[in-house]
Amino acid sequence: MLICGPCSAESEEQVLETARQLKELVAPDYFRAGIWKPRTRPNSFEGVGEKGLAWMQRVQDELNIPVITEVANASHIEKITKYGFSAFWIGARTVANPFSVQEIAEAAKGGKFKVFVKNPTNPDIDLWCGAIERFKKLGFNEIIAISRGFYPFAETKLRNLPCWEIPIELARRMPDIKIICDPSHIAGDTKYIAEIAQQAMDLNMAGLMIESHCCPHNALSDKQQQLDPTNVKQLLNSLKIKSSYVNDHNFEIELEMLRNKIDVLDYQLLDILKQRFAITNEIGEIKKVHNVAVLQIERWKKVLESRSEYGERLGLSRELVAALFSDIHKESIKEQSDDLNIR
Numbered sequence: 001m002l003i004c005g006p007c008s009a010e011s012e013e014q015v016l017e018t019a020r021q022l023k024e025l026v027a028p029d030y031f032r033a034g035i036w037k038p039r040t041r042p043n044s045f046e047g048v049g050e051k052g053l054a055w056m057q058r059v060q061d062e063l064n065i066p067v068i069t070e071v072a073n074a075s076h077i078e079k080i081t082k083y084g085f086s087a088f089w090i091g092a093r094t095v096a097n098p099f100s101v102q103e104i105a106e107a108a109k110g111g112k113f114k115v116f117v118k119n120p121t122n123p124d125i126d127l128w129c130g131a132i133e134r135f136k137k138l139g140f141n142e143i144i145a146i147s148r149g150f151y152p153f154a155e156t157k158l159r160n161l162p163c164w165e166i167p168i169e170l171a172r173r174m175p176d177i178k179i180i181c182d183p184s185h186i187a188g189d190t191k192y193i194a195e196i197a198q199q200a201m202d203l204n205m206a207g208l209m210i211e212s213h214c215c216p217h218n219a220l221s222d223k224q225q226q227l228d229p230t231n232v233k234q235l236l237n238s239l240k241i242k243s244s245y246v247n248d249h250n251f252e253i254e255l256e257m258l259r260n261k262i263d264v265l266d267y268q269l270l271d272i273l274k275q276r277f278a279i280t281n282e283i284g285e286i287k288k289v290h291n292v293a294v295l296q297i298e299r300w301k302k303v304l305e306s307r308s309e310y311g312e313r314l315g316l317s318r319e320l321v322a323a324l325f326s327d328i329h330k331e332s333i334k335e336q337s338d339d340l341n342i343r
């Protein structure tokens with residue numbers, strides 16, 4: 001599934017020209033444009049409002065591309081209904097507010113809308129699932145999740161962190177919900193969109209929502225991350241799309257054998273981990289007897305450094321090894337402290 005169009009509808013010409021080019025070059029399944037823009041600070045461009053819906057209706061009627069926009073309250077639903085929309089999305093800020101999600105779901109109920117639910121900006125999987133459940137409960141059966149990245153809390157090259165483990169967990173919890181990716185809002189800059197889109201395809205996501213503007217340098221919102229339609233076409237051509245399934249017996253056998261090996265190693269890892277915790281608990285006991293603090297920062301620094309270094313020599317990334325040992329160490333400290341406080 002491909003959803004494409006500008007961050008915001010800005011003028012009738014911009015909407016129609018962008019849609020025309022996109023139709024010719026990439027034939028999107030939906031044409032997107034924001035009508036009401038949730039801006040972090042006031043006095044930024046907040047969207048053209050209702051008149052933009054009429055421009056989008058022209059795209060739908062004259063170019064035959066279904067249109068989609070962001071809604072944030074019940075009155076938006078009323079308005080998009082008037083202009084013949086059959087789909088809407090809930091934005092990352094609105095999805096974090098269960099009152100708003102419920103209000104939108106109730107207003108849209110019975111309207112036969114296809115509903116797209118973006119993840120909230122904070123990495124709270126329950127909030128994302130909860131919004132989807134609110135629509136499910138009201139009988140919507142075409143719900144699609146959009147993975148748009150998470151607020152990074154620090155300076156990063158990407159505008160939002162993909163945190164792929166979160167959409168993967170959503171797929172595990174809700175196997176009937178398709179997930180598409182919005183690489184534009186993850187990237188925040190046109191230079192990173194292709195790599196994020198490729199990662200989404202490697203994870204077998206069901207489609208992409210890509211921001212595209214006929215003149216990106218004149219865009220009134222998200223200028224840095226909008227591709228012109230020609231660049232969208234180029235990006236799509238560059239994607240390597242792998243299938244999740246092949247009907248090849250030899251491949252199946254080979255995969256099965258390799259997975260069996262992984263299974264064996266995973267259980268060995270757990271056995272070793274169990275032995276390791278038995279020893280840290282013993283250390284906890286003697287620390288208690290000798291009245292020594294649980295956290296020994298110098299020892300922890302040495303463990304972290306030596307394991308990261310050894311891992312690196314084996315070709316494992318320092319980040320992975322550091323993250324792994326931080327979790328193990330956290331658990332050891334917790335167990336030793338619990339033990340100290342119980343008795």
Ligand code: PEP
Nearest residue numbers: 007091092093118148185
């Ligand atoms: C958008 O799609 O233009 C948008 C505002 O998205 P998000 O809610 O993901 O920030």
Ligand code: MN
Nearest residue numbers: 007211221222
């Ligand atoms: Mn945008």
